[in-house]
Amino acid sequence: MEQRGGTEHLTVQREGATLVLTLNRPEAKNALSLPMLVGLYDGWLEADEDDAIRSIVLTGAGGSFCAGMDLKALAGKGMEGEQYRDRMKADPDLHWKAMLRHHRPRKPVITAVEGHCVAGGTEILQGTDIRVAGESATFGLFEVKRGLFPIGGSTVRLQRQIPRTHALEMLLTGRPYSASEAQGIGLIGHVVPDGTALEKALAIAEQINACGPLAVEAVKASVYETAEMTETEGLAAELKRGWPVFDTADAKEGARAFAEKRAPVYRRA
Known part of the structure; x- marks a missing residue:
């Protein structure tokens, strides 16, 4: 793949007509950071503005997708990437756009999940179009277990994407879901052998890229x-x-x- 900029926590590459965005903070299971959010938003904008890009694949580095919000930062220990604060001040909505709460790319977004896709990871997932996961991937909205609210859109979107009884169970129990269970309730579309989610997502992207x-x-x-x-x-x-x-x-x-x-x-x- 051809490297195309990004930030220290978000890798941007091109694979033919597909833009590949990789959450790249593996030491923290790709927990959300300012550099990651800025890189994500810039990636969505690049895909919107470049007609040569026909699809987007979103994935994570190091065997995880995203473990959600950085709880250490939330506890007051600081979030990495202070140099990006000016971007957040200029656009106070940037983090919601990055997480696909307040922005929908015009190109199809295929998610390739390995490992943890929980809390904010599951919230970002709901803003994507086609979803692939390795068989050992884990999903869930853990916010209530921490006394928090899944404010990335899940109380609105989840019940529209899966049956309400399953949405409420996921939201109210804060328990983990296996890839097979997530597929069974309709949260994801494909379960593949571990380590092959990106390969499958790119194959789907190629099929889309061949269309008008x-x-x-x-x-x-x-x-x-x-x-x-x-x-x-x-x-x-x-x-x-x-x-x-x-x-x-x-x-x-x-x-x-x-x-x-x-x-x-x-x-x-």
């Missing part, structure tokens, strides 16, 4: 914007999103390539 980018982005936008609409409202909104796609050069190229039995060459036009 304008169509992919319109489909993602339609799914989210119609989620809370009535069926009648949603179907009307879908037409507004969908019909313009048929008028694009990419749509014509897709049909032509099918007829000519070749791979399409999409140009975002």
Whole structure:
């Protein structure tokens, strides 16, 4: 992969048309830090602004995804990366955008989870689109066990993504969930052998990258914007999103390539 900037706790790389963001603080199980949050937000913006990027893969270094908030920092012992304080002052919402609470990338986000994906890790997960986990991965919202509130969006999003009874159990017990249990309740889509989650996520990204980018982005936008609409409202909104796609050069190229039995060459036009 080609290295593309980032911060000391967030690695940015390119794998073809996929932007790979890696939470890189393995000594702390990738607990959230200022450098990580700033790097994440900058990564989402890069993907939004660069048309050559067609998908994003989010993963963690050192066999963990993310152990959530840095509790030592919360206890008053300081958080690393004080040099990024000016970024937080300039945009007080930056941490929520980084955690996908107040920002949704227009490109599909595939998560590759190994090891711990708990507390803030599970909250970030809910802002992503497609989710892959190694079979030994652990999920859960542990905040109530520490007398805290999962304020990254989980009391709103989780019940919309999995059955409410499972959402409430996860939120109110603060217990860990195995990868197989997380898949069983619909929190993740794929369970793969340990150490292969990134490989599987990149394979899914490649399938997405082969599709028409304008169509992919319109489909993602339609799914989210119609989620809370009535069926009648949603179907009307879908037409507004969908019909313009048929008028694009990419749509014509897709049909032509099918007829000519070749791979399409999409140009975002």
